[in-house]
Amino acid sequence: MLRHNIMKRLIFSLVLVTSSAFGQLQPEPTGVIETLPEQWPAHWIIAHDAAFFHMSDGKFIVLDADSDDTNARFKGFFNGAFIPQLDQSKSRPEMYVVETFRSRGNRGERTDVVTIYDKRTLAPIDEVVLPPKRASQMPNHYLLQLVDNEKIALIYNFTPATSVSVVDIVNREFLNEIPIPGCSLVYPMAGRAFASLCTDGTMLSVQLDAEGEQASSSRTEVFFDANNDPVMEKAAIVDGIAYFPTFLGRVIPVDLNGSEPDVGDAWSLVGDEEGGWRPGGIQVTGTDSSGHFYVLMHPDGYEGSHKDPGTEVWVFDPETKRRVDRIALQMPAITMGMTRDDDPLLLVTNVNLEVDIYRVSSGEYLRTLDGIGAETVLMLHGSE
Amino acid sequence: MALVRLSLLTVLLAGAALADDERAHVNYMLHCQGCHLPEAQGFEGKVPPMKDFAGYFLHSGEGREFLIRVPGVAQSALNDGELAELMNWLLVTFSAEQLPDRYVPFTGDEVASLRQDPVIDPATSRELILNRLSADIPVLAAERQQKN
Numbered sequence: 001m002l003r004h005n006i007m008k009r010l011i012f013s014l015v016l017v018t019s020s021a022f023g024q025l026q027p028e029p030t031g032v033i034e035t036l037p038e039q040w041p042a043h044w045i046i047a048h049d050a051a052f053f054h055m056s057d058g059k060f061i062v063l064d065a066d067s068d069d070t071n072a073r074f075k076g077f078f079n080g081a082f083i084p085q086l087d088q089s090k091s092r093p094e095m096y097v098v099e100t101f102r103s104r105g106n107r108g109e110r111t112d113v114v115t116i117y118d119k120r121t122l123a124p125i126d127e128v129v130l131p132p133k134r135a136s137q138m139p140n141h142y143l144l145q146l147v148d149n150e151k152i153a154l155i156y157n158f159t160p161a162t163s164v165s166v167v168d169i170v171n172r173e174f175l176n177e178i179p180i181p182g183c184s185l186v187y188p189m190a191g192r193a194f195a196s197l198c199t200d201g202t203m204l205s206v207q208l209d210a211e212g213e214q215a216s217s218s219r220t221e222v223f224f225d226a227n228n229d230p231v232m233e234k235a236a237i238v239d240g241i242a243y244f245p246t247f248l249g250r251v252i253p254v255d256l257n258g259s260e261p262d263v264g265d266a267w268s269l270v271g272d273e274e275g276g277w278r279p280g281g282i283q284v285t286g287t288d289s290s291g292h293f294y295v296l297m298h299p300d301g302y303e304g305s306h307k308d309p310g311t312e313v314w315v316f317d318p319e320t321k322r323r324v325d326r327i328a329l330q331m332p333a334i335t336m337g338m339t340r341d342d343d344p345l346l347l348v349t350n351v352n353l354e355v356d357i358y359r360v361s362s363g364e365y366l367r368t369l370d371g372i373g374a375e376t377v378l379m380l381h382g383s384e
Numbered sequence: 385m386a387l388v389r390l391s392l393l394t395v396l397l398a399g400a401a402l403a404d405d406e407r408a409h410v411n412y413m414l415h416c417q418g419c420h421l422p423e424a425q426g427f428e429g430k431v432p433p434m435k436d437f438a439g440y441f442l443h444s445g446e447g448r449e450f451l452i453r454v455p456g457v458a459q460s461a462l463n464d465g466e467l468a469e470l471m472n473w474l475l476v477t478f479s480a481e482q483l484p485d486r487y488v489p490f491t492g493d494e495v496a497s498l499r500q501d502p503v504i505d506p507a508t509s510r511e512l513i514l515n516r517l518s519a520d521i522p523v524l525a526a527e528r529q530q531k532n
Contacts, residue, residue: 160418160419160430161430161431179506181456181502181506182456182458183455198459199455199459200459217504226461
């Protein structure tokens with residue numbers, strides 16, 4: 001008994017000694033929740049970790065791509081299960097995520113929504129319930145688009161019948177569903193309209209009325225051959241003109257500024273360059289604010305290499321139809337994104353599934369954003 | 385009756401020169417069965433069944449046209465000859481019982497002309513055509529009634 005008391009006293013005094021030795025340190029406040037600025041710095045990015053090998057998870061991580069400090073670069077994250085699609089508003093501090101929920105988690109009744117997120121808190125502030133039809137597929141910018149001065153959100157559906165859900169994203173109300181048989185994805189057109197890419201090598205365009213119903217539609221002439229040189233659906237859009245790279249390394253411009261898509265003349269991305277260069281990857285294109293577009297390229301292309309990693313990113317001026325720069329990657333990459341400022345960063349996911357950052361102006365590799373808790377970053381978004 | 389139909393089919397099939405069942409099957413696997421499934425059974429509410437059904441469409445001119453003008457067919461990457469071959473194989477393989485007695489296979493030329501004009505709203509067109517066909521085909525009418 002006595003012995004026990006002595007032990008107790010000893011332990012107690014030890015604790016006192018320990019705490020007095022560290023008594024100079026200020027206690028660290030915990031549980032502090034910060035808010036982010038309404039306008040994010042230009043080099044903040046959103047890395048979409050699709051959790052490819054366990055798709056019932058997944059998240060969007062907000063990162064400062066300028067930071068070399070693992071802790072400081074991590075600004076926050078929000079969830080996104082079953083590979084959702086993200087778009088950001090330029091006119092409101094909001095982001096939109098089209099996502100799917102099932103009543104029993106991984107099974108049960110399906111509910112699709114577009115969730116409206118506050119960019120300052122990364123918290124959901126509202127949602128619009130959609131027909132449970134959104135295309136569940138690898139992320140792609142043209143699964144969700146905003147048109148009509150960001151008043152309308154368009155969501156691509158695939159059941160496998162294809163259609164587009166029209167949402168009034170200001171009043172947060174589902175308006176209508178428009179069938180687009182034989183066509184895929186939504187490309188933003190001027191005004192209250194969208195275009196869609198069709199399997200027969202044409203584009204469909206649909207003009208919407210005030211209620212979000214189809215007012216009129218039209219078809220372009222055939223401008224690509226899906227058998228011999230298909231276009232990649234991941235067009236780079238510069239000033240309302242969609243530049244579609246083809247498997248063999250041409251690019252076909254389609255002007256979406258008018259009431260109907262206007263197909264222009266194709267030109268070569270490769271030119272005289274030898275080595276069998278072709279575009280390839282998951283997200284193969286990007287754009288910057290100066291009007292250039294970027295394509296992930298690999299040498300020694302072959303039938304089926306259109307998803308192969310790129311070893312370089314080529315920069316094109318669509319006005320002159322010429323390559324203006326090429327950025328050699330220190331590690332080949334599978335997907336790319338861009339920041340939208342005057343000194344843009346090139347963002348890529350490399351073949352080891354790490355996020356690498358390059359400065360476009362110098363082409364130099366800056367850093368790898370490690371320690372961000374991501375497994376499979378399939379899309380990289382510059383902040384709007 | 386069934387015998388007559390079978391022998392007529394045989395004659396017509398023999399006439400469709402050089403039709404290659406294996407090539408048609410492979411094309412079905414590559415271009416169709418991702419959605420329509422291996423036995424053309426489709427799935428409820430999303431993909432209409434072609435099995436024990438598609439043959440009904442050949443009982444009317446507009447039905448016959450619909451089978452080619454439906455976007456999945458009209459806009460497929462197959463050329464006209466391959467597409468005709470595939471459709472003829474599909475009808476006999478999955479829906480021979482529903483074919484009319486005087487079944488005439490598709491030709492490449494017929495497919496070439498029909499596929500120029502894909503239907504805009506396939507779900508609505510399909511319903512209209514089947515409603516009209518039901519008036520002449522009691523067994524189809526009964527089947528549709530049972531489903532509704």
